[in-house]
Amino acid sequence: QGLVPPNELKQLSAAGSKYIDAEVENAINGVKQMKTLMDKTSKEHQAMLHTLEETKKKKEEAVKLALEKEKQLAEKQEVCNETMLSLWEECKPCLKHTCMRVYSKMCHSGSGLVGRQLEEFLNRSSPFSIWVNGERIDDLLDREQRQERRFEDLEERFGLMEDGVEDIFQDSTQLYGPTFPFFRTPPFGGFREAFVPPVQRVHLVPRRRLSR
Amino acid sequence: ELHPFFQHPMHGFHRLFQPLFEMTQHMLDGGHGAWEHPLGGFATESRNFSTDRMVCREIRRNSAGCLRMRDECEKCREILAVDCSQTDPVQSQLREQFEDALRLAERFTRRYDDLLSAFQAEMLNTSSLLDQLNRQFGWVSRLGNLTQGNDGFLQVTTVFSKTPNLEDPSAPADTQVTVQLFDSEPLSLTVPGDISWDDPRFMEIVAEQALQHYKQNNTI
Numbered sequence: 001q002g003l004v005p006p007n008e009l010k011q012l013s014a015a016g017s018k019y020i021d022a023e024v025e026n027a028i029n030g031v032k033q034m035k036t037l038m039d040k041t042s043k044e045h046q047a048m049l050h051t052l053e054e055t056k057k058k059k060e061e062a063v064k065l066a067l068e069k070e071k072q073l074a075e076k077q078e079v080c081n082e083t084m085l086s087l088w089e090e091c092k093p094c095l096k097h098t099c100m101r102v103y104s105k106m107c108h109s110g111s112g113l114v115g116r117q118l119e120e121f122l123n124r125s126s127p128f129s130i131w132v133n134g135e136r137i138d139d140l141l142d143r144e145q146r147q148e149r150r151f152e153d154l155e156e157r158f159g160l161m162e163d164g165v166e167d168i169f170q171d172s173t174q175l176y177g178p179t180f181p182f183f184r185t186p187p188f189g190g191f192r193e194a195f196v197p198p199v200q201r202v203h204l205v206p207r208r209r210l211s212r
Numbered sequence: 213e214l215h216p217f218f219q220h221p222m223h224g225f226h227r228l229f230q231p232l233f234e235m236t237q238h239m240l241d242g243g244h245g246a247w248e249h250p251l252g253g254f255a256t257e258s259r260n261f262s263t264d265r266m267v268c269r270e271i272r273r274n275s276a277g278c279l280r281m282r283d284e285c286e287k288c289r290e291i292l293a294v295d296c297s298q299t300d301p302v303q304s305q306l307r308e309q310f311e312d313a314l315r316l317a318e319r320f321t322r323r324y325d326d327l328l329s330a331f332q333a334e335m336l337n338t339s340s341l342l343d344q345l346n347r348q349f350g351w352v353s354r355l356g357n358l359t360q361g362n363d364g365f366l367q368v369t370t371v372f373s374k375t376p377n378l379e380d381p382s383a384p385a386d387t388q389v390t391v392q393l394f395d396s397e398p399l400s401l402t403v404p405g406d407i408s409w410d411d412p413r414f415m416e417i418v419a420e421q422a423l424q425h426y427k428q429n430n431t432i
Contacts, residue, residue, distance in 0.1 A: 004371040004409055012371070012415055017364020019419035020393065024365070030349025034342055041338050048331050055327060059320030062313050069310035076303045087291045094285035099271070099278035107268035114272055121275035130291045135279045140317050142274070147324055150236070154332060157228040161339060164225060167353070168346065174356030 024175065031172040038165040045158060052151070063140055070137065074128055088127035096122060225339035225346070233336050236329065351430045355394060366419055367392045371409055374402070387414075393422040396429070 004012065096118055104111050270277050282288035295304075355365075369390045376385040384405030392398050401421045407414050 004368075008409075009368050009371070012368040012409070012418075013366055014364060015412070015415040016366035016368060016391065016419040016422070019416055020365045020423060023419075023423055024352055024355070027349040027352035030345055031352060034345045034349070037338065037341065037345070041334075044334070045331075048327065052324065052327055055320055055324045059317055059324060062317035062320060066310055066313035066317055069306055069313055073303065073306050073310055076306065084291055084294055087287050087294070091282070091285055091288035091291060095278060095281060095288055098281045098284045102281065103268065103271055106264045107271070110268070110272055114275070117272075118275045118278055121278075125279075127291050130279060130282055130288055131294065135276050136314050136318070138274070138276045140314075140321055143321050143325075147321070147328065150328055153232060154328065154335070157232065158335060161225050161228055161335070161342070165342060168350055169353075171353035171356040175352070 028172055028175065031169055034165055035169045038162060042162060059144075063137075063144075066137060066140075084127040084131065088130075091127070091130070092122045225342045226336070229332065229336045229339050233332055236332060351427045354430050365394050366422060368415075368418070369398060374405075389418050391418060391422050393419075393426050396426055399425055401425075 096115075099118060100111065100115055103114055107114075267277075282292070369392065370388075371390075372388045374386045374388050377383050386405045387403045387407075387409060389401050389403060390398050391401065399422055401418055403409075403414055403417050407417065
């Protein structure tokens with residue numbers, strides 16, 4: 001049976017809405033907390049970018065110097081050419097045998113291709129590669145590429161996170177104004193003023209982010 | 213695949229960084245040590261499948277990796293020992309400078325990796341925290357396009373007394389309330405019979421239940 005007369009239903013609705021308004025206000029504060037956390041993270045991200053850039057610069061300078069010295073060494077190596085070349089001719093088959101033994105033991109397929117590639121590589125290479133630990137330079141350049149990819153990947157994900165939080169925040173700010181007029185007055189007005197410029201508050205047009 | 217995230221940021225910030233973290237961890241655990249002592253490592257039983265796979269891929273991709281095995285061949289070792297400085301003293305100095313530059317470059321490369329890892333770890337923590345906050349409060353962002361009615365976001369449409377409990381006729385019958393919250397479908401909720409509809413707690417219970425329901429349906 002109906003317990004409440006229709007005119008009382010309005011009062012019940014108002015009482016329930018009051019509770020909901022308080023929860024909405026609390027949630028808006030929570031979203032603001034998300035935004036604050038993201039802003040702080042973005043600042044740290046900027047500082048990190050700066051440190052990364054500096055480190056990268058120093059690394060590139062050192063690699064450049066190493067490449068220069070390697071070049072100079074290569075020009076000088078002719079004096080030792082004869083000794084090195086004869087040793088290299090004997091080193092190559094052993095290197096190929098050792099590498100192929102390891103590869104066949106560990107890897108299921110591709111021995112034929114790897115063998116051919118290795119043979120070509122060794123014929124192209126000079127003993128100088130071994131003498132100057134050439135693979136260390138190769139390694140550095142290789143790692144540089146991997147780091148670049150890793151950096152780009154992280155940056156893309158960071159951007160998505162920033163945009164995601166911004167979207168949630170912007171969507172939440174649409175609740176201000178006509179819908180929640182009480183947000184204009186303290187205590188809620190206080191936090192809104194912190195991030196909504198006065199001009200925007202008049203129009204309350206949500207700022208849509210530009211897609212990255 | 214990152215694009216779906218644009219449409220559904222609610223799907224989770226943590227999910228953006230977790231796979232990346234696992235991938236890097238896997239790469240660092242498996243990849244590095246393997247080349248450092250290739251033959252020593254390969255001979256032991258402790259070799260694992262992922263390390264093997266990384267090394268196989270590395271050899272297939274770049275034959276230069278095989279140069280690391282030079283210590284296994286006597287003649288190759290002798291090349292390293294060739295001393296050209298007797299015929300050209302400048303050469304040993306050059307080689308030293310080259311080695312110094314290499315060491316420096318390697319140090320900065322490691323530093324760069326460490327910085328990336330530290331940033332990645334921080335993002336993992338932040339994204340987890342953001343997800344937590346989003347689960348708690350993110351539902352409010354779905355309300356942006358709603359307009360509030362004159363009586364607010366919650367409308368009570370009916371309040372009925374349920375059929376009394378036959379097993380305990382002395383107990384007051386529960387109350388069934390139908391409400392509409394925001395733009396959701398009408399929702400039927402039950403309030404214990406001992407709380408009268410004119411008790412302030414009554415609407416508190418109704419609103420709380422309705423909101424819980426809404427959050428469950430609007431937060432992933």
